[in-house]
Amino acid sequence: MKHELKFTLNGQPYEIYIKPKTLLVEVLRDELGFTGTKRGCSSSSCGACTVMLNGASVKSCSILALQANGAEVVTVEGLAKGAELHPLQKAFLDHGAFQCGFCTAGMLMSARGLFEENATPDVMTIKEAIDGNICRCTGYNSIVRALTAVSKGEYKEES
Amino acid sequence: MSKYSVIGTRVHRVDGVEKVTGTAKYTFDMVLPNMLYGKILRSPHPHAKILSIDTSKAEKLIGVKAVVTGKDTIGKKQGIWRRFPELCDEEILCREKVRYIGDAVAAVAAIDEDTAEEALDLIEVDYEPLPAVFNPMEAITEEAPQIHEGVELNININRHLEWGNVDDAWKDCDHIIEEQYVCSSQAHVCMETHDALASFDHNGKLTIWTSTQAAYYIQVLAADMLGIREGDVRCINPYTGGGFGSKFELDSAQFCAALLSQKIRRPVKIVLNREEEFTATKRRTPMYYFVKLGAKKDGTMLAKEVRVITEGGAYTAMGATALYLTGFFSSFPYKYPNYRYDGYRAYTNTAPTSAMRGFGAPQSTFVGESMIDNLAEDLGIDPIEIRRKNGMTPNYVVPGQAWIQSCGLHECLDAIEKHVKERGKLPPNRGIGVSAYGFMSGGIFNWFDTPYAFSSAIVRINIDGKVDLFTGANEIGQGSNTTLSMICAEALGVKLDDIRIHSADTGICPPDLGAWGSRETLMNGNAVKRAAEDAKNQLIEFAAAKMGINIVYDMDIKDGWIHLVDRPERGVSYYDIVKDAIRGKDGEAIIGRGHYTPHRKGMISPAYSFGVQAAEVEVDPETGRYKLVNVTTAHESGTVINPVGIEGQLEGAIMMAGGYGFCEDQPMDEGKILNPSIADYKLIRALDMPETEILEIDTYEPEGPFGAKEAGEGLTNPTAGAIGNAVYKAAGVRIRHLPITPEKVFRALEAKKKQEK
Numbered sequence: 001m002k003h004e005l006k007f008t009l010n011g012q013p014y015e016i017y018i019k020p021k022t023l024l025v026e027v028l029r030d031e032l033g034f035t036g037t038k039r040g041c042s043s044s045s046c047g048a049c050t051v052m053l054n055g056a057s058v059k060s061c062s063i064l065a066l067q068a069n070g071a072e073v074v075t076v077e078g079l080a081k082g083a084e085l086h087p088l089q090k091a092f093l094d095h096g097a098f099q100c101g102f103c104t105a106g107m108l109m110s111a112r113g114l115f116e117e118n119a120t121p122d123v124m125t126i127k128e129a130i131d132g133n134i135c136r137c138t139g140y141n142s143i144v145r146a147l148t149a150v151s152k153g154e155y156k157e158e159s
Numbered sequence: 160m161s162k163y164s165v166i167g168t169r170v171h172r173v174d175g176v177e178k179v180t181g182t183a184k185y186t187f188d189m190v191l192p193n194m195l196y197g198k199i200l201r202s203p204h205p206h207a208k209i210l211s212i213d214t215s216k217a218e219k220l221i222g223v224k225a226v227v228t229g230k231d232t233i234g235k236k237q238g239i240w241r242r243f244p245e246l247c248d249e250e251i252l253c254r255e256k257v258r259y260i261g262d263a264v265a266a267v268a269a270i271d272e273d274t275a276e277e278a279l280d281l282i283e284v285d286y287e288p289l290p291a292v293f294n295p296m297e298a299i300t301e302e303a304p305q306i307h308e309g310v311e312l313n314i315n316i317n318r319h320l321e322w323g324n325v326d327d328a329w330k331d332c333d334h335i336i337e338e339q340y341v342c343s344s345q346a347h348v349c350m351e352t353h354d355a356l357a358s359f360d361h362n363g364k365l366t367i368w369t370s371t372q373a374a375y376y377i378q379v380l381a382a383d384m385l386g387i388r389e390g391d392v393r394c395i396n397p398y399t400g401g402g403f404g405s406k407f408e409l410d411s412a413q414f415c416a417a418l419l420s421q422k423i424r425r426p427v428k429i430v431l432n433r434e435e436e437f438t439a440t441k442r443r444t445p446m447y448y449f450v451k452l453g454a455k456k457d458g459t460m461l462a463k464e465v466r467v468i469t470e471g472g473a474y475t476a477m478g479a480t481a482l483y484l485t486g487f488f489s490s491f492p493y494k495y496p497n498y499r500y501d502g503y504r505a506y507t508n509t510a511p512t513s514a515m516r517g518f519g520a521p522q523s524t525f526v527g528e529s530m531i532d533n534l535a536e537d538l539g540i541d542p543i544e545i546r547r548k549n550g551m552t553p554n555y556v557v558p559g560q561a562w563i564q565s566c567g568l569h570e571c572l573d574a575i576e577k578h579v580k581e582r583g584k585l586p587p588n589r590g591i592g593v594s595a596y597g598f599m600s601g602g603i604f605n606w607f608d609t610p611y612a613f614s615s616a617i618v619r620i621n622i623d624g625k626v627d628l629f630t631g632a633n634e635i636g637q638g639s640n641t642t643l644s645m646i647c648a649e650a651l652g653v654k655l656d657d658i659r660i661h662s663a664d665t666g667i668c669p670p671d672l673g674a675w676g677s678r679e680t681l682m683n684g685n686a687v688k689r690a691a692e693d694a695k696n697q698l699i700e701f702a703a704a705k706m707g708i709n710i711v712y713d714m715d716i717k718d719g720w721i722h723l724v725d726r727p728e729r730g731v732s733y734y735d736i737v738k739d740a741i742r743g744k745d746g747e748a749i750i751g752r753g754h755y756t757p758h759r760k761g762m763i764s765p766a767y768s769f770g771v772q773a774a775e776v777e778v779d780p781e782t783g784r785y786k787l788v789n790v791t792t793a794h795e796s797g798t799v800i801n802p803v804g805i806e807g808q809l810e811g812a813i814m815m816a817g818g819y820g821f822c823e824d825q826p827m828d829e830g831k832i833l834n835p836s837i838a839d840y841k842l843i844r845a846l847d848m849p850e851t852e853i854l855e856i857d858t859y860e861p862e863g864p865f866g867a868k869e870a871g872e873g874l875t876n877p878t879a880g881a882i883g884n885a886v887y888k889a890a891g892v893r894i895r896h897l898p899i900t901p902e903k904v905f906r907a908l909e910a911k912k913k914q915e916k
Contacts, residue, residue, distance in 0.1 A: 035188035036181015038400075040350045041433045045838040048350060076181035089179040093171045096803035099811065100636025101178030102185065102350035102400030127845040134837060136348050136401050137636050139810030140845040 007068050009034070010078030024068050025049045025060035028075060036076040036105045040134065047133030050106035050113075051075050057113025059106075059132075076105035079112070087155035088112060088147075095146035099137035107133050111147055120151050164718050165649040166800050166865055173641045173660060174398065174634065183398045186354045186370045187430060194356070195224055195268040197416050197429035198275035200282050201439055202257035202264055205508035205830030206291035206304065209255055209284060212265060216281040222274035225423040226282070228265045229254030232418065233386040237409050238475055239376060241608040246316065248307060249474040249511075251384070251414045257286070258306055258473035259510050260830050261439030266415035268427045293830050295470040295505035296447065306473065306506040313506040315471045316479045320486050322558035323497030328462035332453030336534055340450065341896040342522035344470075344825040345443035345818070346840060347515055351400020352436040357416035358426035365392045366666075367417055370399045372633050373407040373673025374663040376607065380409040381417050396663035402635040403815070404514035405440055407675050408476060437835035441513035442825065444481045444504075445470040448526045450489075458538055458545040460531075462497040465489045465523075469512065471504045476513035478504050480604065485519030487560065488876070489527055492568050492597035492769055493549040508830050514675060516812070517875040520598055521819055525897060528594040528880030532887065542884070543576045546595050551769070561761040565868070567795030567858040568595065568769040574793035574854040575771040582789075588778050589788065592884025595771045598873025599764030600863065601678025603757045612754035613678075614686040615669035618647060618694045620749035622741055624719075624734040626651065626658050628690075631671025632683040633663040637871055638804035639679040645800055646684045646864050650691035652716025653733060669754075677869035680800065681766055682755050684864035689753025697749050701740040702731055757862075766860045766868040770794035774817075774881035775849075778890040783905025785886060787817055787849035790878065795856040798866035805870045810851050812874030818843045820879030824898050 002017040009032065018027060028034045028051065037060060040046035044062040051060045052074035079086035088108050091097070098104040107130060114121055114129035121129065126147045127140075135143065149155060161167050177183035214226040229252040238247030253262050265282050269275035290304040297303055298313040306313050329335060355369040365387065371377050371394070378394040385392075399406065412429040419427040431440065449466040467485060471478050486500035517524075535545040550568045557563065572595070579591055601613070617629040628647045634640040644658040651657075661667060671683055699714045702721040706729075708714070713724040722730030740749055757765040772792045778785040790813050799805055822841040826833045834840045859866035879897060887893050892907035 029188075034181075035184070038185075038187070038350070040352075041837045043433070043836055043838055045836065046350070076179075080180055085176070085179065092179050093175045096172070096807050098172075098175075098178055099638065099807050100350065100401045101174070101183050101398060102187075102636075104178050105181045108179065127848075130845045132844075134348075134350065134842060134844065136350055136403070136815065136842075137811045138807055139812070139814035139843075139851065140848045141810045141851050142807060144845065 003066055005065055005069055007070060008072045010074055018065055020066060022065045023061055024063050024065045027065040028060060034075050034077055038102050038105055040102065047110060048103050048106040050109040050133065052109055052112055055116050057110045076108055079108060087150055087157050091146040091150045091155045095142050095149065097138060097143040097146040103133060103135045107135065107143060115150065123148060126151070163649055165645045165655050166798065167802060169803050170641065170645065170655055172638060173644050185351055185398045185400055186356055186368045187351050187400065189356050189368055191356065191358060191426040194426040194428055195270060195423065196272045196275050197266055197268045197419050197427045198272065198279050199263050199411055199415050199429065200265040200279045202260060202262040204257055204286050204288050205260050206289040206306065207257050207286040208289060209253060209257065209264065210287055211285045213283040214265060217267060217278040220274065220278050220281060222270040223267060223278045224425065225268040225419050226265060227415065227418050227422060228252060231422065235384050237380055237384050239408055239477065240475065240606050242606050246475045246479060251411055259508050261510055262473065263411045263415065266419055268419040268423060291508035291830060293507055293509055293827065295468050295507055298505040298507045299468070299503065306508060310506060315475055315504045315506050316482060318483045318486050318502040320500040321498065325462045325464050325497045325499040328497040329453055332461050333456040334534070334537055335451060335453040336530065336537065337451045338530060338895060340448040340526040340529065342446040342448065342525060343897040344445045344512065345515060345823050346437055346825060347403040347405035348840065348842060349401030349403060349405060352431045352433060353406065353410050353412045353440055354430040355413040355416040356426060356428040357420040359420040359424055361424055363387065363391060365417060366395065367392065367413060368395045368397055369413050371396050371406045372402040372635050372675055374633060374665050375631055375670040376407055376673055377409055377413060378665040381413060384409065384414055385417060385421060393666035396633050399633065399635040402674060403516045404518065404675060407673050410440065433837060434835045437840065438510060438832050441476050441511050443515035444478055444512035444519065446485060446522045450526060450530055452530050452534060454534055454538065456538060458535065458540045458548045460493060460495060460549045463490065463495050465500045467502040469502065469504045470509065471506050472509045472511035473506065474511040476511045478512050481514060481519035485523045487763060488520040489523040490557065492551045492595055494551055494555060509827060510832065516815060517872050518676065520876045521816060521879060524594065524596050524876040525879040525883065528877065529883045529893070529895065532884045533893070542593055543572055547572050550595065551597065561763045563767050564862060565766065565797060565858045565860040566769055567856045570856045571769060571771040571793035571795060574856060575773050578773055578791050578854065582775065588780055588889055589775060590885045590888025591773050591775045592881045592888055593771060593773045594877035594880035594884060596873060596876035597767050597769045598677060598869060598876060600681040600766040600768065600869035601764055602676040603760060603762060603764060607672070609670065609672065611670040613756045614671045614683040615754040616683065616686040616690040617669060618690040618751040620694055620737055622738060624653065624657060624737045626653065628658055628660045628687065629668045630660065630662050630683055630687060631668045632679045633674040635674050637674060637808065638801060639674060639683065642680055642801045642804060643683060643687045646687050647691045649865065650688045651695050653719055677871040677873065680867050680869060681863045684867060685755035686753045688864040689755065690751040693753060694749050694751025697751070698733065698736050698740055701743060702736045705739065706731060760862065765862045768796045768868045768870065768873050770873065770877065772877035772881045774878065774885045776882060776885040776889055778886060778904065780890060780908060782901065783908055784901040785904060787821065787847070789850045790817065791852040791854065792874070793854040793856055794874065795858040796870035797858050797860035797863050797868040799855065800865065800867050806853060808870050809853055809874050813851055813878055814843045814848060816875040816878035817882065820882040820897065820899055822898055822900065
């Protein structure tokens with residue numbers, strides 16, 4: 001028995017029918033093909049699947065898709081405006097804040113959640129915000145430097 | 160001003176935009192029309208005979224399209240050791256016997272993952288459990304069960320290295336110390352688990368997309384195990400979500416997906432789940448070290464004797480190389496006049512142990528650097544001074560083994576000495592430990608018996624001056640696509656943006672041994688540089704002819720300008736000459752070729768990098784808990800091609816090597832790994848990361864492209880030793896068993912208090 005799911009993804013409304021046990025990450029990746037969001041563990045402990053749900057970052061393997069009914073979801077694909085990269089993306093590029101790139105979508109969306117709450121977080125707040133995201137390549141410090149630069153206003157969103 | 164236009168500049172990764180926008184495609188993301196999903200059934204027993212496998216119920220389940228077991232294979236055993244067939248000992252799908260919890264026995268392809276999973280439950284395997292052995296020290300005794308037929312005392316392989324006369328040297332030593340150390344296991348924890356998408360067409364041609372460090376190895380090994388020709392397999396490595404040594408052998412996802420697809424002629428995708436990733440892929444080799452070290456009163460080290468027994472797990476994997484390298488790097492980075500190493504690798508009924516970043520050297524460096532601090536303290540010599548006294552220097556020859564050309568170890572020691580002084584007097588319970596290291600820039604090993612050059616590259620210049628660079632190098636996150644593109648742009652004299660790299664697709668790229676042993680920058684970099692120079696020389700011929708210059712002038716290309724070296728203002732545009740040259744060649748694109756295989760560089764590697772690291776810790780003397788405060792590394796890797804890449808390698812290595820020293824472990828019970836999840840396997844997270852500082856030391860390596868050498872794995876070697884030495888400085892306890900957990904520090908502090916009473 002499939003259920004209706006209505007939600008907005010990266011500004012686009014969707015109406016689909018899914019099995020009730022489907023996870024949000026499965027809808028995003030498998031049903032809708034938004035594969036920018038990754039899965040690293042399926043036990044909500046690596047953060048690779050982090051997306052924005054109604055303005056807050058959540059691990060999309062930890063919630064049922066039906067819990068997102070009526071919600072606004074933003075994934076990594078929703079960060080850039082056309083060819084114009086989001087400030088977080090620019091900062092990640094400049095600071096070499098990723099290597100293999102598999103954790104990057106989750107890392108960016110955790111950061112996005114942080115900046116929604118606090119436009120000028122300090123280093124400790126930044127570290128706390130990404131402590132739930134594992135990166136096996138960078139050692140995190142380049143990510144912290146990128147986010148610190150954003151916090152200091154070095155990367156402005158073009159209006 | 161740098162003489163280079165591209166090399167040494169801070170650039171965005173060439174794969175950067177794709178990775179930050181989520182458009183980079185990994186095998187994990189790929190879907191093909193008509194694709195099936197595969198799952199693998201694994202042994203719950205550490206050691207058992209397979210009496211029978213009944214797949215009939217699984218085959219009848221609606222949605223199941225194919226089931227395979229060992230009987231569907233051609234019965235070969237795989238391994239990377241094509242020159243040493245006795246070391247190829249892994250069937251992947253076991254036919255008669257399982258040797259560890261996680262060994263694969265069957266695989267299913269179905270219309271979705273749930274159905275495949277359900278089918279696994281319907282496969283009935285009748286096992287006869289056999290006695291098992293888990294500890295390598297027990298495995299090499301007469302009483303232990305035999306794990307592989309014909310392998311006496313479960314000794315998979317042994318390695319011996321010797322120079323000088325160790326036995327005679329002891330009598331010249333004023334002080335000798337003897338210790339035992341235990342180096343633990345470690346999981347690679349790539350963020351993308353092992354996965355593969357295999358697609359056989361009806362002509363019997365296989366394409367396999369997979370997360371790998373060595374597409375060429377997978378092409379060849381898959382062909383071998385399936386009984387088809389190499390040329391009928393195309394292996395493509397799209398973006399790969401981390402490797403760290405875990406992804407250059409043929410694995411169960413690749414083999415089972417290919418075998419299922421061969422049977423059903425539909426694409427089959429297998430993604431290992433995180434628990435399988437922890438329990439059924441390979442891991443860092445645990446080692447038991449017995450070391451004797453002797454020196455003169457003045458700190459001159461005269462002799463070292465090392466005996467090592469490694470926990471091999473169920474198969475050879477890359478463990479034989481780890482056994483060899485841990486022996487070689489136990490002598491690093493010092494000039495021991497007398498040295499002896501004996502290593503034994505024991506089969507055990509545990510998950511196979513293999514390559515992991517550092518490849519045996521993090522173990523040897525932890526042990527060696529702990530011992531040297533110990534020796535220095537006994538002799539009343541400063542830890543940096545004793546390293547300076549014995550450290551390798553440029554043009555040093557490791558007797559019978561290796562020729563070191565560039566070596567900046569002493570400059571690194573100077574830089575770290577300055578750093579330690581600048582930290583000043585430390586607050587109570589803090590300590591700084593130092594650790595020196597070296598590592599190879601790719602191995603001169605050809606156990607794979609490749610008939611091809613170790614690295615090759617092709618450069619094709621198109622009509623608009625854009626360059627297609629084809630290389631078998633594997634981008635796994637380490638940045639080889641960026642570094643090689645930079646080398647190509649510099650060597651050809653064009654902009655980085657002019658280069659488009661095509662890598663690790665065996666259908667279109669020349670073979671390369673892959674991303675392991677820190678080999679891509681030097682080996683593939685040399686091939687790329689030579690290919691670019693070949694193409695450049697062809698353009699210069701046309702330019703010289705067109706300009707009618709006196710032949711006494713040398714010409715070069717820089718920043719898109721083909722010019723006389725001595726009169727740079729006299730020249731023509733690269734872009735114009737390309738157009739003429741292609742016309743002049745009857746329309747053929749300009750194609751440059753380059754390859755590299757090391758020659759006359761000893762047994763191990765064409766070049767070595769060096770460094771010294773200082774770790775600062777703060778220990779709570781009541782609880783043994785400690786914090787990594789600062790890790791500063793003085794490092795030399797020849798000419799820095801890609802500075803952003805080096806910073807990333809260095810900081811990332813501290814996360815991984817710090818984890819090895821500090822918290823990462825794989826406790827087992829009767830061969831079962833007890834923490835097979837990211838929640839239970841403790842990794843360094845953002846809040847645990849210390850401050851990191853890099854002190855880059857200039858060196859130039861004659862064998863490397865533009866003077867460059869490795870900057871990948873060597874950085875994982877020093878940290879566990881530096882942490883151990885720092886904990887000793889801060890708390891006065893020496894931990895000889897990795898990882899140095901707070902619990903071990905606490906127990907050592909308790910024991911010390913008791914002793915003092």
